[in-house]
Amino acid sequence: MHKITHNLGFMKNILAHLKTNFTVTKPDFIDLMVLLFVIGFGWLVVDLWNKPHDIITIATMLAVIYFMIRTIYERVFNRTNIPTLETPSVLIREMAKMLKADFNQKQATAYHVVDFGSGDGQLTRKIARTLPQADVLGIENAKLPYTQSLFFKKLFGIKNARYQQSDFFDYDCRTVDAVVMYLSVQISQKLGEKLYRELKPGALVISNEFELKGQWPKPETVQRHTPFKNTLYIYRKAVT
Numbered sequence: 001m002h003k004i005t006h007n008l009g010f011m012k013n014i015l016a017h018l019k020t021n022f023t024v025t026k027p028d029f030i031d032l033m034v035l036l037f038v039i040g041f042g043w044l045v046v047d048l049w050n051k052p053h054d055i056i057t058i059a060t061m062l063a064v065i066y067f068m069i070r071t072i073y074e075r076v077f078n079r080t081n082i083p084t085l086e087t088p089s090v091l092i093r094e095m096a097k098m099l100k101a102d103f104n105q106k107q108a109t110a111y112h113v114v115d116f117g118s119g120d121g122q123l124t125r126k127i128a129r130t131l132p133q134a135d136v137l138g139i140e141n142a143k144l145p146y147t148q149s150l151f152f153k154k155l156f157g158i159k160n161a162r163y164q165q166s167d168f169f170d171y172d173c174r175t176v177d178a179v180v181m182y183l184s185v186q187i188s189q190k191l192g193e194k195l196y197r198e199l200k201p202g203a204l205v206i207s208n209e210f211e212l213k214g215q216w217p218k219p220e221t222v223q224r225h226t227p228f229k230n231t232l233y234i235y236r237k238a239v240t
């Protein structure tokens with residue numbers, strides 16, 4: 001009897017967890033597209049599995065499985081409404097160069113950089129390598145990319161990068177010297193207002209693709225072909 005009540009309590013906890021963490025909404029057009037992609041990926045995996053297992057077939061099969069899992073993850077489990085895309089490497093190099101110039105110009109002894117929505121940490125790793133003097137923080141809300149960033153930090157032995165899993169809207173930006181971000185139109189606008197309120201004078205903000213809102217002055221821009229045309233928007237909090 002005790003065992004049954006215990007098990008019922010356990011089931012109740014699981015149901016309560018599912019209820020708070022998963023809201024089932026009516027499927028939309030994107031869900032349909034995702035489903036078609038997943039079926040396509042699945043079909044490709046079966047097809048590859050039936051071929052002779054040489055190194056190319058196995059590598060392709062693993063890549064397809066990775067994209068299949070990633071597609072399911074982004075649609076079903078990533079609750080941030082922003083896909084875990086990476087800033088293209090050309091722009092990553094540009095951003096790291098700008099931060100280095102900012103650090104040199106400020107002649108600071110400490111330099112605190114934050115990536116708002118750090119994904120799997122690729123951008124933070126490049127910044128941390130380019131600027132070993134800096135303390136680089138990646139804030140990421142979604143579990144999978146956050147875990148990946150911890151794994152890569154360990155794998156590559158990067159000492160001056162650290163990560164936290166949280167909502168960046170809760171982060172107090174007063175000690176931050178520079179911000180990098182690659183988000184969305186709405187989130188960048190909303191975050192822009194927070195950054196303007198909290199950042200110290202002289203702080204630098206580099207946003208890939210999306211402009212900020214708030215009292216920010218007109219940004220400088222840098223454009224690169226990646227191969228699509230990408231724009232970096234560069235802002236500096238006025239020194240009053």
Ligand SMILES: C[S@@+](CC[C@H](N)C(=O)[O-])C[C@H]1O[C@@H](n2cnc3c(N)ncnc32)[C@H](O)[C@@H]1O
Pocket residue numbers: 078080081082083084085086087115116117118119120121122123139140141142145166167168169181182183187208
């Ligand atoms: C497009 S990725 C950018 C990754 C990386 N910064 C780069 O440029 O390569 C944006 C990331 O922001 C995360 N994100 C979105 N809203 C967030 C929030 N409120 N707090 C923390 N992370 C968030 C998403 O989960 C996603 O991984």
